[in-house]
Amino acid sequence: MDLFVSPATPWADRRLSELTTGVIGYLAAMAASETVAVTVGPFEGATCYALMFIALVNLTLLARVREADFAGYLWRLLAVAAIPPLERLLMLCMPPLRWGLLQEYVFWSVPLFVGIVVLLGTPLLSEVADRRPRLVRTRDGGYGLRGLTGQVLVALAGAGLGVAAGLGAEGQLRPVGELLRTSQPAWFGIVLFVFAGCTQELLYRGVIQPVATAVGDWVGVVVSSLLMASAWLAWVGVVVAAPVVVASLLFGWAVHRWHALIGVLVGHGLFSLALALLWHRVLL
């Protein structure tokens, strides 16, 4: 009878009955908003995401006020659920006038990064501190070779999946030199690694996954991976769906396995770099 029940947690008796519907409804709302953005237009899509964001902020506010002991998980889940709509809102609204696509990464990443840093200073992760990944620390608190080797492999797998996505999108290799002549190489690497890779991984693996893991170990991995994949799919299109979903799940598993972010940060950067080098339309 206890086969599907995880070890007791404050939420063990509430997870399936109260949260499954909420998680499914939330993912459905995200998918519907993305569908509106793609089929109707970015303005309508951004409006849907803004409404979602405001609604989730208010639900977080209500849950936070009602949970007088501040030990509840509901407000934490609602708080992290509000971040992906904010990210998509910024991604849709922040390509400023006359700026290239490469600069868009910077312009939507900066407000999001500020929000994440402020969020990390709140009690959001205090109840899940043991699940919170660190930059390089392994599950055992050390820097073991096993974890390091695995993370190097994950990072290289990110590069391989980026190549697969780029080839799938473009169908052919393009000369790298041409791209680097038109786009400053240092700026190119910094933007992809720091702004795209670090911001998204800090958000999805550093904040969302540990909070969602309180519901269930693999719920955190799957939900954070699906949310990150959805943001990617909207950014580069459904043509690179398979590598993006595989990369998202791989990164989620890696953080769950080693509780360290360094491997997926590099892996995400290499994925973006490989995809951009092979598929010019992503950036230029």
Place this chain on the structure above:
Amino acid sequence: MLAQGSLAAPLGLRNLDQIYFVPLIALLVLLLEREMIRSAGGSRARTAIRVLDVAILPLLVAFLIILALRLNQIFTHS
């Protein structure tokens, strides 16, 4: 010329795509809500304001970026 250039479209809002107003309106809604809650007072209001402050900050940064780029565009063209 000055009247036509600066008074007819002083902020160039007609050239600003409507999508830029979505995060700004969201920011205004949250700021309005914050002030309404603040006027209520009490410990619950302070807790709610802390939640709203975290949500407001990224939108405020986005607003400042849009504003800075818009001003840059206006002064570059003038």
